[in-house]
Amino acid sequence: MNQRILGKSNLKVSVLGLGCMGMSSGYGPAGEIQAMISVIRSAVESDVTFFDTAEIYGPCKNEELVGEALAPFRE
Numbered sequence: 084m085n086q087r088i089l090g091k092s093n094l095k096v097s098v099l100g101l102g103c104m105g106m107s108s109g110y111g112p113a114g115e116i117q118a119m120i121s122v123i124r125s126a127v128e129s130d131v132t133f134f135d136t137a138e139i140y141g142p143c144k145n146e147e148l149v150g151e152a153l154a155p156f157r158e
Contacts, residue, residue, distance in 0.1 A: 084130030100133030107144040123152035
């Protein structure tokens with residue numbers, strides 16, 4: 084997966100990202116938690132490193148979901 088520098092931070096992220104808004108709210112009912120975790124982990128296995136989330140999608144529920152999904156991949 085190609086990467087790019089995000090802003091002026093020197094943080095490298097994947098060119099493709101995963102928008103996580105609809106996973107906890109926003110487009111109707113929230114997705115089933117384990118299914119959404121599986122989607123996020125599948126993205127990581129495809130070298131996605133950019134996950135779009137915001138406090139407004141919950142509040143905080145989306146960040147908790149993304150955090151739980153990414154926990155096994157933290158270094």
